[in-house]
Amino acid sequence: MEPYFEDRDAGIALYLGDMREVLPALDLQADLVLTDPPYAETSLAWDRWPKGWPTLAATAALSMWCFGSMRMFLQQRDEFADWKLSQDVVWEKHNGSGFASDRFKRVHEIATHWYTGDWRGLHHDVPTERSGRRGGGEGGMRATTTAREHTGAIGSKTWDGSDGVRLLRSVLKVRSMHGRALHPTEKPLGILTPLLTYACPPGGLVVDPFAGSGSTLDAARQSGRRAIGIEADERYCEDAARRLSALVLDIA
Template identity: 30%
Template sequence: MSLYYQDDSVTLYQGRCEDILPTLSLTGSVHLITDPPYFQVKDAEWDNQWSRAAEFLDWMGEWLTLAKPLLSADASVWVFASPELTSAVESVVARDFRVLNSVRWVKEQGWHKKAELDAMRSFLSPWEGIVFAERLDDAYGEAALALHRKVFAPLGRYLQTEWERAGWKAGAVGKALGYDSALPVRWAEGSSLPTADAYRRLRDLLNAGDSAEYLRREYEDLRREYEDLRRPFSIRTRDRSTDVWFFDNVAPYPGKHPCEKPFGLLTHIIETTTRPGDTVLDCFAGSGAILDVARQLGRKAVGIEMDAHWCKQAAKRLGQQTFDFSEFRGIR
């Protein structure tokens, strides 16, 4: 393992991710956002080191399994893929993680604009796949269960006391609020909490008076604790809420990596699914785009890159002044 670059926010190692991942002291602390080779899409040695797609997919499974122990219980996982192999890559990701979306990044520019229509025997694919998944394993489940036992159940019992004090039965409360009659039972058991809207309507229904203010404070405190526990996901605008994205390719510039992802796309991923202070792991750092954007957004970043040329380019990029955020463009 070779430490190639380091600053207060970013660490970059040179070497194969299969060799470096087991040596990292990051167990249970990172989110995975990475852009591996596509398999025989680019005219480069790193994209043509496997003779068959099956060999490439076996390798994908190998490094994903090595990366999994490093991920936090609330981690998000993002893996880029070619159109031809997006479904197969999704299947490999699903062995270790729970797949949430198969995003299509649609590109206005590209070879599809130049294809000879008479030569076509199938439809063109002007998009790139991005598999989005979560860890959601026993560590997360046990933590959530412990939180339920600690705070949800006492609050649920308090809710039950309030509706019984007001002369209501659980089933009638559920029906009065427009829900399944069994839902208040689940609240009483502590297996779930009412939503903010359900809580407000329950408070109005029971006319709890001073008790309502106490319950409001307790509810808000517990919701904060719960939000800190679960996987971060924050969508701020409707036009960024679907799994079809429109971003322009990165314009050519000296030192550009052939697979470099645009600033706006990476910002969208990192802001939506990580919190400030989180650590992002990129197993195929290339010219350091993911590391750079993560740092600018107040995250930590750890990168691995085996090619000395791209390590040099990444270190140069990371050592320079950061981007102007006014350049964040591209999604419609």
């Protein structure tokens, strides 16, 4: 199968088509699936749930970040039967959208992390950030904390407050792409990159079965990872190809 766009030096490829046909044909094993599927929450023509896609994703990688809403995950819970839920992260936007005038305005989306097999055997970097404070309370975290089952007992000494580093919080505040987006549900690199670097090792391969305008591929290349994207709408394949081509600098 020929890619719609390819940058061999960076290990980036984009394919046009339905992921339910393309992904099995590629027959690949990636380190991570990172994707934002249609939520099936509107009457828009493109907002249709591709039945069976999570099962196919489980054949391509043992780890997956999937964006969605609480409604989506509850409605489609049976589709994730091949996966075990590890954790969830909330993306807080600077603005949001809502379809009802009698409910709280939704300014967030959820990203859930799923895995198959043995948790200890999966790549997952400890996500840390500078806390701006030292000593006491939630000041810091030892980067050498030993790996343990994510559902197991909390370690007796996780925080030490010595170096001003703490675990990255599960609520990430990142500006949305409102007014700048090439795709109606485009995710900013600021929310994609920490998820990608957490679960995919440097030089590893990430797959996005719903690539849209190529944000995941962009984030992967800028963080030193390889990436394969699949997009069913040729309009967005064109946008993604232009976007990714613009990142290739010919300095010869």
